[in-house]
Amino acid sequence: MLENAGLTLLTTAEAADYLRIKERKLYELVAEAAIPCTKVSGKWLFPRAELDRWLLAGMTRPPGLAPADPPPILGGSHDPLLQWALAECRAGIAMLPEGSEAGFRRFLNGEVIATAIHFHDVNAPGSDANVRIVSTQTRHYDSVLIGFAARTQGFLVAPGNPLKIATIGDALAAKARLVMRPQGAGAQQLLEALMKQAGFSDNDLPASAIVPTGPDVAQAIRLGHCDVGIATEAVALAGGAGFVPLVQERFDLLMRQRDAFRPQLQKLLAFMRSAGFAAQAKELGGLDVSAAGQVRWAP
16 A cells, blocks of 8 residues: 555555455456556556545445435535635535545535535646546436636745745745645645646655645745645635636536525525625635536536
8 A cells, every 4th residue: 555645545456455356357447447546657556535436426225215415514625705605695504624525525425415626637737627527426417516616726835936936846946845735635636736747756745734725725834834835816815925826727516406406505506696706706816706606517
């Protein structure tokens, strides 16, 4: 078992044991491109978090056994505008910001009524991975992906950018102290994609802090504990940090179609189409909410 920056990779033997199947069957699944895996130096490796998501996606229930109603909690990624909107619209929905991957797993388990996601493809930084990921999950037969905002994501640095950081290569060359996000968070996925695109590996990452949300990244830099981290422009502006834009990303809300008509989510969705919501987004900066509340994907 290998662990790099919080990413747990299983060998073929370990993955087969974890899934309780024979290695031969595992190789068949790999050949059919039916299981998440990656090949490094001729060896197949299996991200354990991806295997967990793959297992949950295939879960079935006996006929007539409906899933329990989820609690009024919105999981997934943190966003200042989303946090403000939940409080302002008084929908009675709590927020549980744990990152896109963790929120996605809770959603599949029925532990949250909706989840906020901004996935990134490790092979294509800045690409719209949200639709691709949710559309390939067999358990999303009754889900709907609702647009929330397009966000500018980039490097948070000290005011004036004293280390002159414009790329991940600049940060590594300057031996900048990097503040990271938990494994599976959208910002961490973007960092890993940028590393791969620039030809670096996880082993090149310097020892650094790990914090749960974007505002925590800004605080770590403001207090001088770290030099650079990834978060949104809105977070940088609110936290008094310098900002180096990198990509535009989609930040979406994933929910079951049956839950989308519950009063709590209806109240939130209606508020997302209001003038007050648009005005707050403009004030925060780095946000495009012109498509807020629109369906981006449904099966």
